Amino acid sequence: MSQKEQKSSSAAALGATITEGLRAAVVRRFGTEAGIDNVVFTTVGGSNLTVLFDLIDGAARRRLVFRQETIVPENSPFLDPSRQFRVLQLLHPEGLPVPEPIFEFDADDSLARAYVVAFVDGESLPRRLLDAPNFAPARQRFCAQAGEFLGRLHALDPAPAEFLADFPDSIDPIAATMGRIDRWGVSLPALELAVRWLERNRPSNAPRRLLHGDFRTGNMLMDEQGIRAVLDYECAHLGAPMEDLGWLCLRSFRFGHVDKPVGGFGPREPFYAAYAAASGKAVDPEEVRWWEIFGFIRWAHHNVMQMYGHVTGARRSTAFAACGRNIALIEYELLMTLQGHYT
Amino acid sequence: MSQDAPSLDELLLTVRQFVDEIAPQLAGRDRYHALCASFLVEIARREIAGGGDDSEERAMLGHYLGPTEPGANGLAALAQAIRGGRLDDRFDELLKDLTDHVVRQVRVTRPDVLDAMHREGGSQG
The missing domain is CATH 3.90.1200.10 (Aminoglycoside phosphotransferase (APH), C-terminal lobe)
Incomplete structure (x- = not known):
């Protein structure tokens, strides 16, 4: 296998692991009838993985964003994801324009250092x-x-x-x-x-x-x-x-x-x-x-x-x-x- | 030792031209990193063209620190002297000299962002 093929194969395996972890986390919180669809991995953010997906809960479908800290730089100046999520939980009820926090991953999930917020459409560049x-x-x-x-x-x-x-x-x-x-x-x-x-x-x-x-x-x-x-x-x-x-x-x-x-x-x-x-x-x-x-x-x-x-x-x-x-x-x-x- | 053509600068230029040629065919992250690669090669070309002359930097360090051991990290020593307050009474002089030092670095890294007063041929600020 060439180096490029190996890289794309390991990326695919990582993608499958994230998707499965996300699906399991959704089922834990929204019940066995809930699922995910339309999963899109983005490349935005240097040390964070951002994945867009639809949460399907009964007849309802909602676009959400999964964010995971993938690299913790040595001597990191960044807040851990759990405290980031708590900040969002403070700001959203105040009516400030911030993404709605949906849920945070915990020790019983297969994925760590991650949370899910509501998708907001818009331009950031x-x-x-x-x-x-x-x-x-x-x-x-x-x-x-x-x-x-x-x-x-x-x-x-x-x-x-x-x-x-x-x-x-x-x-x-x-x-x-x-x-x-x-x-x-x-x-x-x-x-x-x-x-x-x-x-x-x-x-x-x-x-x-x-x-x-x-x-x-x-x-x-x-x-x-x-x-x-x-x-x-x-x-x-x-x-x-x-x-x-x-x-x-x-x-x-x-x-x-x-x-x-x-x-x-x-x-x-x-x-x-x-x-x-x-x-x-x-x-x-x-x-x-x-x-x-x-x-x-x-x-x-x-x-x-x-x-x-x-x-x-x-x-x-x-x-x-x-x-x-x-x-x-x-x-x-x-x-x-x-x-x-x-x- | 002399080398056959292309020269070192021509080799780097060739790499940059290739990267610039393929960058528009790339998307997203790869395109961004190709643009960065082109930028890095241009820095290398300017740095080599400058010939590695550090006489002005050594003169500045000597002015504030006196004679230093060969191989000593003069910028680290200057940073320590500033932090320790030992140069507080020379703040304005340091502000000017460190500006000149940084201007020399920016001339290599990205000369187009320099203010008119620091462009080649302009007066020193």
């Missing part, structure tokens, strides 16, 4: 959202919708999310981020200089709220009317609300539209105004800028992680190799922002 003519109405609405989403999220009582309190990013995001970079054995003077700046300019204590942690262009599903669902809860944690605003405005996530700071979609003013209206709290633009400086460090850290996975042989790919060289681009944007050349 940044280039299409930012450039395609049919998304023009969505682009018009985006800043206000994004501000409203974060404002409503941050207005929630954080007490039910205390299960995130021991996540390192909930304790001290700078220490958590730099600690991981240290453990990957990487030294980046530009990041160290930015940390010194952050330490000297730290904002006064902010209220502690449940944060999305990765709210940026690419992590939401949109249609022509705007945001349909906010995805990706691997980085949810407790912290200062402005951290989420700064992350969305990070220059690295503007995908060529650098003059539109809110995710490449538009200006800051309508985003901040919608946030203030939904949360009841005014936005401090300087604090958002502080979190953008931190955001570059955090985005560099994600790229260090991917580079480390590549050079150690854990997860080799051309994309992860490129991440290593991408670090200098992020440092450049960071230093230009620190000097006030970039806003």
Whole structure:
């Protein structure tokens, strides 16, 4: 058997194992009459497997999404799937646009580190959202919708999310981020200089709220009317609300539209105004800028992680190799922002 | 030792042209990884064309750290010095010098993203 045939044969075996595990999990929860159909394996997500399927329960058929963490990177910065699922269980009943959590896999299932949510149709690719003519109405609405989403999220009582309190990013995001970079054995003077700046300019204590942690262009599903669902809860944690605003405005996530700071979609003013209206709290633009400086460090850290996975042989790919060289681009944007050349 | 043609740069260019040729025939993940492969080969071509001159980097490290042992990881030592607060009074100078350092890296990795002030022939910021 050729290497290519072996690869496709093992992929088929994996597919059969996942499909069977999914079927058994559905029967456990919905009864022996329930089944699955129309199973589609997608390739979206670097360390997660995403599988779409129909749940057939009597006469009803419902499109669902199975998500499984397949690779736990060394020194992982990501929340385990079980806590991601608990975050969704908090947010969905509040009426926030998030996928409805359906069930979580447990010790009696053959599959682990996985959960199922409702399927939401929409586009997530940044280039299409930012450039395609049919998304023009969505682009018009985006800043206000994004501000409203974060404002409503941050207005929630954080007490039910205390299960995130021991996540390192909930304790001290700078220490958590730099600690991981240290453990990957990487030294980046530009990041160290930015940390010194952050330490000297730290904002006064902010209220502690449940944060999305990765709210940026690419992590939401949109249609022509705007945001349909906010995805990706691997980085949810407790912290200062402005951290989420700064992350969305990070220059690295503007995908060529650098003059539109809110995710490449538009200006800051309508985003901040919608946030203030939904949360009841005014936005401090300087604090958002502080979190953008931190955001570059955090985005560099994600790229260090991917580079480390590549050079150690854990997860080799051309994309992860490129991440290593991408670090200098992020440092450049960071230093230009620190000097006030970039806003 | 000299080699027959094609030159090293021509070999890399040949690989890149082949990858660019087949990329449109690929779909999804394979296409994305082919585009990344093309990008990586271009980085390698620029890095080789630069000749591996690290004199500016060594001068910068010497400026902040003094003489260092051959083979020492100067960037790691500089990072440690910054973290320890030993260079806090030279923040603005470091900001400029580290920008120049990163600009040299970006000129190899992706020169098109540099601001006009850092393009070849532009004034240094």
